[in-house]
Amino acid sequence: MMAFDRFHQSVAGPTVAERRARLRRGRVSEAIAAGVLMTKGYRIVGRRVKTPAG
Numbered sequence: 001m002m003a004f005d006r007f008h009q010s011v012a013g014p015t016v017a018e019r020r021a022r023l024r025r026g027r028v029s030e031a032i033a034a035g036v037l038m039t040k041g042y043r044i045v046g047r048r049v050k051t052p053a054g
Helices: 016-039
Strands: none
Touching: none
16 A cells, blocks of 8 residues: 655645645746746746646
8 A cells, every 4th residue: 555745745735724724835836936036136026827728
């Protein structure tokens, strides 16, 4: 039987807490990336933009 670790999800998928943590980490990472780009002189034209491509 295969042991599950953080790289392999169980059959049920991530828990609500794991999903929220991942979403929060994504938002924080996006904010950090935007900050770095702004310090380099880039303008941010959109945040949390959803496109048909994903």
